[in-house]
Every structure is written in C-alpha cells, then in structure tokens.
Amino acid sequence: MPNSQANDTEIVIMVISTWQIGLEIQRETLRAVAVQRQRQGWQLRRWWQLPVPENTFRDGAGYSSESLIEVLAPWRRELPLRHQLRVAFPSWRTLQRPVPAPDNRLREPDREAYLVGSAARQLQMLPAQLSWDYALPPQDSNAFLVTAARRSDVEGLIHCFRKLRLFPATLTPGASALPLLSQLCLPDTPRFLVHREADHWLWATTAQPPTWGWVDAGQAETFADLCLHLSATPGEIALSSALPEPLPLEAKPLDAWRALTRLQPPVPRHGGSFTVAIALAIGRISR
Structure with a gap:
C-alpha cells in the first residue's frame, strides 16, 4: 500500500510548483502578475506590462485578434508548463x-x-x-x-488564447476580483474597494455577499463624483489607482502588494497599476 505521507508530500509539491497568473486587459496595455503559494504565503514570481498596438481594441467594433495574439505570443513562451491563468475581461466591453x-x-x-x-x-x-x-x-x-x-467578444478572446495554448480558468470582469483584497490588504474594513483607471472606475463592496461594478469616467470624472455615485464618504473607500496621483483626503490606500509575503525584485515603479492582476492571481472570484 503506498505511503500516505509521501503521497501528501507529492501533492503539496505539485501545488506549490504551479504559477497562478492574473492577466488584465486594458485598451493600451496588458498587465499580468504570477504568484506561487508557499508555506509563508504568496510569493511574487514575475510581473509583466505589455504595450498594446494602437487600434487593437476598437470601440463598437470588437478587437483585432491578430494584434492581440502578436502581443501575447512572446509572453506565452515565458510561462512554465504548470500554471493557472485567470483573465479580466475588458470592462468597457x-x-x-x-x-x-x-x-x-x-x-x-x-x-x-x-x-x-x-x-x-x-x-x-x-x-x-x-x-x-x-x-x-x-x-x-x-x-x-x-x-x-x-458572445462574439468572449468567443473571439477564447479563440485567441487557444491559438496560444492558453486555457483560462476564469474569464471575468476585473471588479469581481476586488473583494478578496479587503481580507489581505486592509487592517480596517471599508464599505467599498475602488480601483481607478484613466477612463473608468472599478468598485466592489466588502459586504457578504459582495456586489461590484464599474463607472465610466464620463459619469464620475473625479473621486468626489464617484463618492456621490456610490453614496459613500471618502473615509468609507479604499482606493488604488493606475494613475500616478496622490491619495484623496480621508480615503484609505488599497495596496494589493500587501497580500504578497515575498517579493521578487525588481517590482514595478507604480504598483497601483497591478491591483486587479494581483487580485485575479490570488483570489477566488466573487459572483
């Protein structure tokens, strides 16, 4: 009869050797973070920020599969055989x-x-x-x-991944990955977790079960506008931003990097850009 302890050890080694990767798709860039689960917690393995050619994504007309595959192909060759990929579908689509x-x-x-x-x-x-x-x-x-x-957008994106032998475990809006960060990154629990991009805001509640969504920058140009939209005070919001800007007065910082116990240098100069990618890599998606 096989030794059960040895089998358990093999299973642990198999799990630890797997890279969990979060990939976020934006109009002008793709951001990805790879982590591994170790005894001490999550360890950063790699991060990537990949520029996307102009007009790869065309509002109202889908996207160019050829351009997207061209961007992802060199990145795919850097991934280990054993990995799990979670992808954030473009919010504006x-x-x-x-x-x-x-x-x-x-x-x-x-x-x-x-x-x-x-x-x-x-x-x-x-x-x-x-x-x-x-x-x-x-x-x-x-x-x-x-x-x-x-459906045509989703199927087209899946087709791109399959051409590259990539098989995402999840394909979901990025905001749905935010709720886990309240448990790992914040000493006090705010009402809302918010991530800002140049043209939209992602938000999620910390209530159980969480709700989440996004707001176009045309509807909420400033942080004060977003507070009005969410019916929240600045102190009830933990905020990260892909933009190099100071934290608004009274808002709490949402630093996804705090969820990682070991960092593999160098780390990105502006870490706020990777909030969604980190949440995807480490988190269970909220429905």
Whole structure:
C-alpha cells in the first residue's frame, strides 16, 4: 500500500510548483502578475506590462485578434508548463443591468431565461448574442444584477488564447476580483474597494455577499463624483489607482502588494497599476 505521507508530500509539491497568473486587459496595455503559494504565503514570481498596438481594441467594433495574439505570443513562451491563468475581461466591453427579481416560484431554468431575456431587451439584443451571469440581490434590493458581454467578444478572446495554448480558468470582469483584497490588504474594513483607471472606475463592496461594478469616467470624472455615485464618504473607500496621483483626503490606500509575503525584485515603479492582476492571481472570484 503506498505511503500516505509521501503521497501528501507529492501533492503539496505539485501545488506549490504551479504559477497562478492574473492577466488584465486594458485598451493600451496588458498587465499580468504570477504568484506561487508557499508555506509563508504568496510569493511574487514575475510581473509583466505589455504595450498594446494602437487600434487593437476598437470601440463598437470588437478587437483585432491578430494584434492581440502578436502581443501575447512572446509572453506565452515565458510561462512554465504548470500554471493557472485567470483573465479580466475588458470592462468597457461588459454591460451590467439591474433586472427585477422574478417570481420565487419559478424554477432555475425558467428564472435564468427570464433574467437573460429582460437584460437582452434592455440592451436591445437577442439572448443568444450574450454571454452572461448574474448576482443574487442584496437583502435591501429586489433586483438581480445581470452582467453580460457580447458572445462574439468572449468567443473571439477564447479563440485567441487557444491559438496560444492558453486555457483560462476564469474569464471575468476585473471588479469581481476586488473583494478578496479587503481580507489581505486592509487592517480596517471599508464599505467599498475602488480601483481607478484613466477612463473608468472599478468598485466592489466588502459586504457578504459582495456586489461590484464599474463607472465610466464620463459619469464620475473625479473621486468626489464617484463618492456621490456610490453614496459613500471618502473615509468609507479604499482606493488604488493606475494613475500616478496622490491619495484623496480621508480615503484609505488599497495596496494589493500587501497580500504578497515575498517579493521578487525588481517590482514595478507604480504598483497601483497591478491591483486587479494581483487580485485575479490570488483570489477566488466573487459572483
């Protein structure tokens, strides 16, 4: 009979040898972080910031598969055989709509058909054109939050990855990865976790179950505007930013790098750019 302790050791070695990688897709850059789980905690293995050619992503017209593959191919060759990849789908290609909760007597298939049908009508699309998911409504709400992306976008992105022999474990909006950071990076729990990009904000609550979403910069140009949008005070928000800017008065810093116990130098000059990539690499995605 095989020695159980030896088998356990083999399993631990196998898990430790796996790189967990978070990849975030932005219009002008791809950001990735690779970590390994060790006895002392998460260890940084590598990070990458890959420039994306102009017009790779075209608003309203999808993206250039050829350009994206060209960017990812050299990066793919740097990855070890044993890895797990989690990808943040581009926020600007993702849509969210609140849908009134269906009758509780509806069974699961009928409830899902109702939710996607309602969201599709709001978006003036056919249900078959959407890849979608939904979050259960919080206690004080009677609406489900349906998250949808164009099926052609999702399938095109998966096609790009398969061409490179990459098989993501998850493909999800980046905001859904933020909630775990409240447990690992903050001594005090704020109401909201927020990450800022040049043209949008990602946000998530720390309540259980968490909710999350994003706000276009046209709707909230400043941090004060975002506070109004979220009905929150600055002190209730932990903020990271991809922009080199000072932390707003009273806001808490959201430093994803605190989740890593060992860093592999050199580290990026502006670490706030990698908040979502780190959350994807270490975290369980919140629905």
